[in-house]
Amino acid sequence: MSSPSPSASLRPNDLLTFVMAAACGIAVANIYYAQPLLDTLAAYFGVGRGTAGLIITMTQLGYAAGLILLVPLGDLLERRRLITVITLVTAVSLAGVALSPSIALFIMAALATGVTAVVAQILVPFAAHMASDAERGRVVGRVMTGLLLGILLARVVSGGIADIWGWRAVYWLAAGVMLLQAVMLARLLPAEPPQSKMSYGRLLLSVLALMRDEPLLRRRILYGALGFASFSAFWTTLPFLLAQPPYGYRDSVIGLFGLLGIAGALCANLAGSLHDKGHSRLGTGLFQALMGLSFLLMAILPHSLAAIIVGVIVLDLGVQGNQILNQSAIYQIRPDARSRITTAYMTCYFLGGAAGSAGAAYLFQIGGWLGACLLGMALGAAGVLFWLTEPTQPAGETNTAGR
Numbered sequence: 001m002s003s004p005s006p007s008a009s010l011r012p013n014d015l016l017t018f019v020m021a022a023a024c025g026i027a028v029a030n031i032y033y034a035q036p037l038l039d040t041l042a043a044y045f046g047v048g049r050g051t052a053g054l055i056i057t058m059t060q061l062g063y064a065a066g067l068i069l070l071v072p073l074g075d076l077l078e079r080r081r082l083i084t085v086i087t088l089v090t091a092v093s094l095a096g097v098a099l100s101p102s103i104a105l106f107i108m109a110a111l112a113t114g115v116t117a118v119v120a121q122i123l124v125p126f127a128a129h130m131a132s133d134a135e136r137g138r139v140v141g142r143v144m145t146g147l148l149l150g151i152l153l154a155r156v157v158s159g160g161i162a163d164i165w166g167w168r169a170v171y172w173l174a175a176g177v178m179l180l181q182a183v184m185l186a187r188l189l190p191a192e193p194p195q196s197k198m199s200y201g202r203l204l205l206s207v208l209a210l211m212r213d214e215p216l217l218r219r220r221i222l223y224g225a226l227g228f229a230s231f232s233a234f235w236t237t238l239p240f241l242l243a244q245p246p247y248g249y250r251d252s253v254i255g256l257f258g259l260l261g262i263a264g265a266l267c268a269n270l271a272g273s274l275h276d277k278g279h280s281r282l283g284t285g286l287f288q289a290l291m292g293l294s295f296l297l298m299a300i301l302p303h304s305l306a307a308i309i310v311g312v313i314v315l316d317l318g319v320q321g322n323q324i325l326n327q328s329a330i331y332q333i334r335p336d337a338r339s340r341i342t343t344a345y346m347t348c349y350f351l352g353g354a355a356g357s358a359g360a361a362y363l364f365q366i367g368g369w370l371g372a373c374l375l376g377m378a379l380g381a382a383g384v385l386f387w388l389t390e391p392t393q394p395a396g397e398t399n400t401a402g403r
Contacts, residue, residue: 292380
């Protein structure tokens with residue numbers, strides 16, 4: 001059943017759509033700034049690389065906590081005020097990172113930044129809600145493009161700024177941008193009444209009920225968690241590899257590797273086409289295999305820049321393709337519960353990422369780059385093995401739009 005069309009006063013024009021897309025990208029970028037800086041941060045604070053890797057782990061755990069605790073509030077509170085307040089808190093937490101005198105306080109502030117960065121996951125359904133049925137796909141597509149560009153550009157911007165002004169400048173500038181963003185969103189976003197009268201506790205419990213009742217959601221959650229675990233394992237340890245001989249790259253150069261993720265963005269149309277043509281199961285197996293194979297290549301040729309570049313591209317194709325197929329499948333299950341489905345899926349997704357980054361940082365410390373690659377290969381193999389247990393036509397994969 002179609003949702004009621006929003007009033008004309010709520011419908012987003014091109015300027016508002018652009019602002020929301022930019023806001024999503026800027027918000028989600030905050031959890032990726034540290035990735036190309038890990039070797040620099042480890043040296044600055046005088047800690048091991050395993051400890052520095054906890055920055056990524058705790059940021060992702062914070063993001064998962066925000067998905068559980070903050071995103072459902074978008075159905076209970078007035079969204080413009082909620083988004084503005086969370087954006088302001090993000091600015092404060094980023095200033096806390098910039099001021100951190102020790103790695104422990106840095107990690108605590110990074111955790112808080114992760115929690116509040118989920119404002120992007122409140123903006124996306126807000127944009128979808130404001131759009132009419134006829135323009136919803138275009139609006140959501142533009143907003144999601146902004147989010148993806150934020151992920152891709154965060155590492156490049158972070159590395160470049162750190163090389164010129166130092167790592168603290170990255171977070172001071174990020175805090176300033178979030179303050180400006182809060183002012184702009186407060187002025188441009190429309191006000192609207194809350195969408196649900198359900199209590200906060202019942203709303204959270206209903207997420208668990210969805211996970212209990214929907215086997216397709218559980219399966220796709222596991223695919224997503226394994227994929228993001230491998231992605232995080234790679235990006236947590238790549239700076240350590242590239243900072244040491246034979247590479248010896250600076251933070252700015254390491255950050256440029258994030259641009260290779262554009263290949264994953266280009267894969268979105270292919271993955272969506274596979275789903276629309278009924279080849280979701282085949283595509284899932286292919287993308288799971290690509291993730292494992294990318295680590296195999298990089299483990300065999302760790303000192304070949306060409307092999308690392310190809311590995312980055314293949315890994316990103318696998319992770320992003322897997323993500324598109326997962327989301328295409330789960331949003332067919334319960335059109336009336338897509339926000340809660342988002343909370344269930346994305347929470348487990350980032351928990352997988354936190355586990356991958358923590359495991360890879362530890363294995364790099366004891367086994368070097370090979371140890372991290374073995375973890376990535378194991379995650380890819382686990383995904384393929386689980387895929388082999390999937391029925392040819394998974395329950396709920398098709399003909400569920402009317403449920």
